[in-house]
Amino acid sequence: MHRSEKVWLTLSFGMIMLFMLATGYQSYALEMGPPSNMETIDPQKVDQTAPFDNPGVKQIGDNEYEVVMTLQVFSFNPGKLEFPAGSTVHFTLTSKDVVHGFQVANTNINAMVMPGHIQKITQKFDKPGEYLVLCNEYCGAGHQMMATTITVK
């Protein structure tokens, strides 16, 4: 092996380790890990199971909200949400039918929402404006209409 190759491979290895460290630091020190909630639910009994028997928005603190939301073809329930600027919002999500995605454009919200699993994701909304919420996993003939908005005032 040439010296230059050893240097290249060492750099390559270093770069990969750097990516690992950055990912680990963000996941564990900054608690920015990807949405990975482990709770489950009977997908055929979502409407009868707490908290999804009562989907909606609940204020749980100063500037802090909890949203319990179901996803189904081809809608988000509840939709058209509104929060004051600076709110931290905790979303608790599940699907009543097929696999959906929960994405809010121009934020870091992006999570898969599966039947049988309860997904959780949190976001702080600082900038006022209208945010587009959309389903980003193909879920059927109306998939391109599965959207709503979050308005931050």
Next chain:
Amino acid sequence: MATVPHSLNDKSVTRSFKEKTGKMLGVNPQDAKFTKTYMFVAFAALLLGGILGLLQGLNRAGFMELSPQHYYQVLTAHGLLLVVVFSGFFCIGYFYAAMSHTLGGLLPKVRKMAWTGFALKIAGFVLAVIPILMNQASVMYTFYPPMAASPVYYIGLALIVVGIWLCCFGAFIQVANWRKQNPGKHVPILSFFATGVFVLLFFGSVPVAIEVLVLVLPWSLGWVDTINVMLSRTLFWAFGHTYVNIWYMTAVSAWYVVIPKLIGGRRWNDTLTRVVVIALVIMNITGGFHHQIIDPGIEEPIKFMHVFMSLAIGFPSLMTAYAMFAVFERTSRRQGGKGLLGWYKKMPWGDVRFLAPMIAMIGFIPAGAGGIAQSTNQLDQVVHNSLWITGHFHLTLGISVALTFFGISYWLIPHVSKRVLTRKMNRFGVVQTILWTVGMIFMSGAMHTVGLFGSPRRTAFTTYFDNATALSWNPYMTLIGLGAILLVIAAVMQVYAAFNLMFFAPKGEEEFPIAEAEVGDVTGYWTERWGLWVALLIIVVAMAYVIPLTDMIVNAPPGSPPFKTW
């Protein structure tokens, strides 16, 4: 570790002997027919798939109305035609030609198995297409439950897998037979690549076979009421990710073995080349989890371990990057080139057999970098399921893999058809390569950008009720449509070239370009220990999958019934 040193002399003697017998016998006509048939199917699929891709691009750009139902039907077919038929058939046709060429012709038994595999795959494909056409299977090639297609679709997919297995076993028999008859010798490098590819193809498709046969088919037939959604999805990606990397390895084989010959050089270090193959084989299957970074039901430490397992696959690719540029530099210096970058002046840019795979390699630099970036948890969260991903795989598949395959087709098809690549056809190929590249840059570049803004993949034309954010994506969508138009022109040209070289080009002999190893390059025989590599592959897969799969089975929620939502 047993190494078998062989003196330079007897190496060159066997080499020239092989060359002579190769010349005397030419291509085995029966093997040629096999590869020709595979190429025919592959390029027919490219034509159809390309036209469907155009419809998608035009629809998303808002140039053309297509009902959403039709859009999803078309997209399911586009995915299947290009990833299952085009790439899948090309890869097997190419490696069977390589085995025939470097191992002294296919065994009759092997040929029979591979033809049976062909028949099963075609039958499977027809069965899969019928329900798509009847609007009974708009579930994409990923068919995530609990969306449920007609059982016929899954039966078709299962037949395709069995057909692929027959081709794998055929290859194993072929290589094992050669090794028995040539004790102590290294399997020739292209057949070594073939061995790696077929090992991966076999082990990688076991999970999807389990998914389809054990979970999905009984459920779609109504024999069981519900399905484990997470388990199905995880088994799918153990396969899906591996499958993609198989084409990548196929392309890499041409980069290591064919390109040096075309530039008048010799191959990179033989041992390291084989190490790259072995590393890709051992580490590949576990990459599948990077498709599930933002899924529920998989614990964070597991996801973190999988970031490592995915990034590890980047390492052999970085070895490849070095190897390629080292070969260019070394070859050009021998031809009088100067300086670290003087090599680019010495390269045969006007030779489509070189140009296409060369652009493919250059394209892999941003493609690989993007891949490494999106394998990390937080960055994936930004781009997951956005058009960024579609942009990413049109760069990896559409540039790095497809352009390499195109480049190969310009010599392989005439080689097996006993025709030649004329200067005119070469020039045609250069234009076609450039058009394809420009089209992909437009389409993939726009997809990457608009994906970062949040535009989702697999979504028919929409403005989300004239939402301002969605409307701001429109200029990029227009670029996607324009790229698609260039691409389809290039695709039609490529298919024309393939069929012309197969049936109409002037008769003659076209070379199968395989570069020699460097003089004095001695390979450790330990690289031939496939039993060990397979054992390591199984250990790595077990490390990666036993814990999460057990968790998904033991702690599974009640399952889901089937849904038809389209």
